Amino acid sequence: MSTNTKGIKIGQQDPTWVRFLVISISITFVALMLVLPLGVVFWEAFRKGVSAYLDSFQDRNAIRAIYMTCLAAGIAVPLNLVFGIAASWAIAKFNFRGKSLLIALIDLPFAISPVISGLVYILVFGMQGWLGKWLEGYGIQVIFAVPGIVLATIFVTFPFVARELIPLMQEQGSEEEWAAISLGANGWQTFWRVTLPNIKWGVLYGVLLCNARAMGEFGAVSVVSSNIRGGTNTLPLHIDALYNDYNSVAAFAMASILAFLGVITLIGKTLLERKLQQETSSSLESTTTEESK
Amino acid sequence: MSIEIKNISKSFGSFSALNNISLKIENGELISLLGPSGSGKTTLLRVIAGMESPDPNPDSHVLFFGEDVANKPVGDRKVGFVFQHYALFKHMSVFENIAFGLRVRPRSQRPSENAIRDKVHSLLSLIQLEGFGTRFPKQLSGGQRQRVALARALAIEPQVLLLDEPFGALDAKVRKGLRDWLRGLHDELNTTTILVTHDQEEALEVSDRVVVMNQAKIEQVGAPADVFHHPASEFVIDFLGNVNVFHGRINQGQAVLDTIRVGLSDPNVPDGEQANVYVRPNDMSIARNSLSKASMAAKVTRINRAGVQAKINLMLANQEEIRVDITMEQLLELDLQLDDAVFVHPNKARVFVPDYTI
Numbered sequence: 001m002s003t004n005t006k007g008i009k010i011g012q013q014d015p016t017w018v019r020f021l022v023i024s025i026s027i028t029f030v031a032l033m034l035v036l037p038l039g040v041v042f043w044e045a046f047r048k049g050v051s052a053y054l055d056s057f058q059d060r061n062a063i064r065a066i067y068m069t070c071l072a073a074g075i076a077v078p079l080n081l082v083f084g085i086a087a088s089w090a091i092a093k094f095n096f097r098g099k100s101l102l103i104a105l106i107d108l109p110f111a112i113s114p115v116i117s118g119l120v121y122i123l124v125f126g127m128q129g130w131l132g133k134w135l136e137g138y139g140i141q142v143i144f145a146v147p148g149i150v151l152a153t154i155f156v157t158f159p160f161v162a163r164e165l166i167p168l169m170q171e172q173g174s175e176e177e178w179a180a181i182s183l184g185a186n187g188w189q190t191f192w193r194v195t196l197p198n199i200k201w202g203v204l205y206g207v208l209l210c211n212a213r214a215m216g217e218f219g220a221v222s223v224v225s226s227n228i229r230g231g232t233n234t235l236p237l238h239i240d241a242l243y244n245d246y247n248s249v250a251a252f253a254m255a256s257i258l259a260f261l262g263v264i265t266l267i268g269k270t271l272l273e274r275k276l277q278q279e280t281s282s283s284l285e286s287t288t289t290e291e292s293k
Numbered sequence: 294m295s296i297e298i299k300n301i302s303k304s305f306g307s308f309s310a311l312n313n314i315s316l317k318i319e320n321g322e323l324i325s326l327l328g329p330s331g332s333g334k335t336t337l338l339r340v341i342a343g344m345e346s347p348d349p350n351p352d353s354h355v356l357f358f359g360e361d362v363a364n365k366p367v368g369d370r371k372v373g374f375v376f377q378h379y380a381l382f383k384h385m386s387v388f389e390n391i392a393f394g395l396r397v398r399p400r401s402q403r404p405s406e407n408a409i410r411d412k413v414h415s416l417l418s419l420i421q422l423e424g425f426g427t428r429f430p431k432q433l434s435g436g437q438r439q440r441v442a443l444a445r446a447l448a449i450e451p452q453v454l455l456l457d458e459p460f461g462a463l464d465a466k467v468r469k470g471l472r473d474w475l476r477g478l479h480d481e482l483n484t485t486t487i488l489v490t491h492d493q494e495e496a497l498e499v500s501d502r503v504v505v506m507n508q509a510k511i512e513q514v515g516a517p518a519d520v521f522h523h524p525a526s527e528f529v530i531d532f533l534g535n536v537n538v539f540h541g542r543i544n545q546g547q548a549v550l551d552t553i554r555v556g557l558s559d560p561n562v563p564d565g566e567q568a569n570v571y572v573r574p575n576d577m578s579i580a581r582n583s584l585s586k587a588s589m590a591a592k593v594t595r596i597n598r599a600g601v602q603a604k605i606n607l608m609l610a611n612q613e614e615i616r617v618d619i620t621m622e623q624l625l626e627l628d629l630q631l632d633d634a635v636f637v638h639p640n641k642a643r644v645f646v647p648d649y650t651i
Contacts, residue, residue, distance in 0.1 A: 175380035178344060179442075181367050182374040183394035183449055193397070197384040 041259045044252035056253035061229045065238035065254070068149065072221070072234060073214035076153040080210055084161025085203065089195070092169035093177065103166070109158045117155045118223025121148060148224035149232055157214045161206035168202040168276075169195075201275040208272065212265040216258055295320045296453060296485065297356040301347045303336055310336040311347070312509040321483045323476070325496035328506035329532065334489045337506070338455050341487065342374050343367040357452065373446030373484075377458040379438045381430040387441050388426035391416055394449035416444040419478070436467040443475075447482075454486040460495065472499055493533050497521060505529050527645045530571045537577070537615040539570040548644045553587045555642045562646055569645045574618040576641040579605065579627060588638035591615070593629055605629065607637060 013019075046053050056062060087106060091099060109117065125142035126132045135142060142148045176198065180190040196203070218236040225232045229241060235254060242251035296318040303311040310333045318324050326334035339345040340355065344367055347353050354361050362370055382390050389396075391413045395404055404412065417423050420440040430438055439459055446454060459475075460468040476499045479486055490496050496503050497517040505512040505520060505528070513525040524530035531538075541550035546560040548568035555570055580588065594614070595606035602618040609615060617637060619627075629635070 175376050175378065176382060178367075179374065179376065179380040179445075180382075180393065180397070182342060182344075182372055183397065183445065184368045185393070185397040186368070189397045193393075194382055197382075 038259055038262075041252055041255050044248055045256040047252075048249050052249050053253050053256075056250040059250070061233070062238065062250070062254060064229075064231075065233050065235045066257070068146075068232060069215050069235040071146065072149050072153040072217075073211055075150045076157050076214045077207060077211050079154055080157050081161050081203070081207055083158070084163075084165055084206060084210075085199075087162045088165035088169050091166050092172075093174045106159050106162050109156050114152075114156050114217065114219030115223055118152050118220040121151055121155070121220075121224050125151075143224050144226035145232060149221055149234060152220035152224045153214050153217055156217050156220050157210045160210035160213060161203065164202050164206035164209070165199055168199055172198055201272055201278075205269065205272040205276055208265055208268050212261065215261060295358055296341065296487075297354070297359075298337070298341070299354040299356070300350060300352045301337070301340060301355065302350065302353065303333075303340060303345060303347050309509045311340070314509075314511060316504060316511065316514065318485060318487065321485055322501050323479045323486045323488065323499060324502045324504060325488045325490055325500040326504050326506055327490055327493060327496040327532075328512075329491055331508075332506040333509040334491075334504075334506050335457055338457055338487060338489050341453075342372050342455050343370050344374075371449065371452045373443075373449060373451030373454045375439070375442050375446050375454070375456045375459045377461045379430070379435075379442045379462075381438055381442055381445070383430055385429075386426060387417070387422065387428050387430070387433070388413055390430070390441055391445045391448050393445060412448060416448055419447070420444045434467075435463045436471055439463065439471065440474075443478075447484075451484065454484050456486065456488045458489055458491070460492075461490070468495070475499060497533070505532065507532070524643065527569060527571070527647070530643060530645075535574055535616060537572045537574065537617075539572070539613075541568045541570055542566070543568050543646065548642075551589055553589065553639065555639070555644055557644055557646075566646050569647060570639075571643045571645065572639040572641070574604070574616045575602065577615075577617040577637055577639050579607075579617055579619060579623070579629070580636045580638070581627060583636040588636040591635055591637050593631055593633045593635060596624075596629060596631065598624070607635070 087102065090096070091103060122143055123129050124131055125135065125148065127136070127143070129143075132143065140147070142151065176194050177190050180194045181187075185193065216236060217234075218240070221234055222237055222240075225234070225237055227233065227237065227241070229238070233241065235258060239251050239254045239258075242248075242254065298314055298316045298318075301311055301314045302309070312333075314333070314337060316337075326337060328334045336345060340347050343362065343365060346363075347355070355363060357370065382393065385393070392409050395409050395412065398404075413426065414423070417426055420443060422437060422440060422444075425433070425437070425441075430441070433441065443454075443456075443459070456475075460471050463471065472495055475488075479499075488496070488500065497520070500517060502514060503517050503520045504514045507528045513520055513529050515523070515525075520529065521533060524533065530536055539550045541548045541553075541555075542564075543549070543557070543562050543566040544554075544564055546557055546562065548555045548557065548570050550570060555568075583590070589609055591607035591609050593605060594608050597604040597606075598621070603621055603624040605617045605619060605624075607615050607617060615637070627635075
C-alpha cells in the first residue's frame with residue numbers, strides 16, 4: 001500500500017476537513033482553558049512592574065508560606081516514595097491475601113474529596129477527636145499545626161508513586177530478581193542492583209507528579225491549617241488569603257511560583273515519559289518471542 | 294552432585310502440579326525433564342532450585358548429596374539457574390552480568406577485582422563471546438544472550454545447573470547449534486545439569502537420561518534410546534513423535550486389526566479387550582500388491598518429498614488417515630502417484646491395552 005511522507009496509509013486517512021476540525025477544536029480548547037489562564041497569572045504578577053513583583057517575596061509571611069510548602073512536600077514526598085516502592089513491590093512480586101483490597105485502598109485519595117480527608121484528620125487528631133486530647137498530654141498539637149499539614153499532604157499524594165510503579169513492575173515480572181537471588185544476592189543487593197535500576201525512571205516520574213501535587217494541594221491542607229498568616233499557611237493558602245485581600249499583584253506573584261513549578265513538572269514529565277517508554281519496551285522485547293509462540 | 298527427590302507434591306490451589314514425585318539424579322549427569330506444558334516439569338525444577346516450596350509432608354525431601362536442603366534458601370543452594378527469557382540484567386554490560394554472582398558475595402569471600410576480571414574473561418571465551426564484555430544485553434542476539442545467561446550462572450561455580458527451556462525462545466537453527474554446544478560444554482565441565490524442555494528431539498539428543506512427565510507425574514525415566522525404543526506408556530510413545538494408532542481387539546493373546554495380528558508381550562490379557570496398536574511411520578512398508586494377508590488396503594492422499602525420507606499420507610478403508618515414511622529409493626521403485634491404491638503393513642508395532650493394567 002502506498003504511504004505518504006508521514007508514513008500514514010492513505011487508505012486509512014480521514015477526510016481533510018475532519019482532521020482540520022478535530023485538531024482546531026483541541027488546540028482552541030487547550031489555548032482557552034489552559035494556556036490563557038497560565039499567561040494571565042504571569043501577566044497579573046508583572047502588571048505593576050518587576051520591582052513590585054520582587055517586593056512580594058520580601059514579605060515575611062510569603063517566605064514562611066514558601067517554607068511551609070517545601071517542608072510539607074519535603075516530608076510527604078520521601079515518605080510516599082518509600083511507601084510507593086514497598087507497595088508496588090509487594091503487589092507486583094508477591095501473592096497475598098487482601099492484595100486487591102490494597103490496590104483499591106491506594107486509590108482512595110483519588111476517589112474522595114481532599115476536604116473530606118482533611119476533616120477526617122480533624123476527627124482523629126482534633127481537640128474533640130479520638131487522639132487529640134491524648135496527644136495534647138504530651139504537648140503535641142497536630143491539627144492547626146505543622147504535623148496536620150504534613151499528614152494531609154501525605155494523604156492526598158499517597159497514590160502517585162505506587163500508581164506509577166505497579167504496572168511497570170508487573171510488566172517486568174520477577175525473573176531478574178530470581179536470577180539475582182539464585183546467584184547469591186541478598187534481598188537488599190537485589191533491590192539496589194537489579195530492581196531499582198529497572199524502575200528508576202518510573203520512580204522519578206512518580207516523585208515528580210507527587211511533588212507537584214504536594215506543593216499545590218489546597219483543599220485538605222486548608223481544613224487542617226489554622227489559616228494564620230505566617231503560621232501554618234502553605235503557598236496555595238497564602239495565595240488565597242492575599243487574593244481575598246485584593247492584593248492581586250502579590251497573589252499572582254506567589255501563584256507564578258506554582259505555575260512555574262507546573263511548567264517545570266510538565267517538561268520533566270515529557271522527558272521522563274520518553275525514558276520510561278524505553279524502560280518498558282526493553283522489558284517487552286524479551287517477552288515478544290513468547291507471545292509469538 | 295547427586296540430587297534426590299523424594300515424594301514431592303506441589304499444588305497451586307486445586308491444580309496439582311507435582312503428584313508424589315521421586316527421582317534420583319546422578320553426579321555429573323545431564324538429565325532432561327520432558328513433557329507438555331502443564332506437566333509439572335518447570336515446577337519440579339523450581340522446587341529443586343528452592344524457588345517453590347513443595348507441599349508440606351514429613352516424607353518429602355529434596356537432598357543435595359544426601360543433605361536435606363528444605364530449609365536452605367535459593368542463594369545458599371549453589372544452583373545455576375538459566376531462564377527461558379534469559380533474565381539478563383538489562384542495565385548491566387555483559388561483563389557485569391557475568392561478574393554479578395561474584396560481586397554480591399560477602400566481602401570476606403569476594404574475589405579481588407583482578408580475579409573477577411580473569412574469571413569473567415575465561416567464561417567469555419568459554420561461551421565464545423570474547424570481546425563482547427562491554428556490550429549490553431539488548432545489543433546481542435537471542436542465542437548470544439542465552440550463552441551470557443549460562444556464563445553468568447557458571448560464574449558462581451554451581452553444584453548443579455538448572456536450565457528452564459533455555460532454547461525455547463530461539464529459532465530452530467540457533468536452537469540446534471546451541472543444543473550441540475551445550476552437550477559439548479557439559480562433557481567438558483561435567484556439572485550436573487537438569488534441562489527442562491517440551492522438545493522431544495532436544496531431550497533425546499542431548500541428555501544422558503530423559504524423564505518423561507505428564508499431568509504432574511513421571512511416566513518414564515530412562516536413557517534416550519530406552520525411552521524411544523521401549524516406551525512405557527501410550528503417552529510416552531505418543532509424545533515422542535509422529536505415530537500411527539490403530540484400534541483393534543485382543544484375541545488369543547494377540548491384537549487383531551482386520552487381517553493383521555500383533556503379538557503381545559503379556560499373553561494373559563483376556564480376549565475382547567480393546568487394544569491400541571502404535572506403529573511409527575518408518576516402521577511400516579508400502580507394497581503394490583498384497584503379498585501377504587497381513588496388510589491393509591489404502592489410498593495415497595499426499596506425497597511429501599521434502600526431507601531425507603518421503604512422507605506418504607494414506608487413507609485406510611475405514612477412513613482413518615495414517616502416515617508412512619519410506620526412502621526416496623523405495624518411492625522411485627514403487628512409482629507412487631496420488632490416489633494410487635496400495636497395501637500397507639506394519640513391520641514393528643507396540644500394543645497397549647488401555648483398560649488393563651499389567
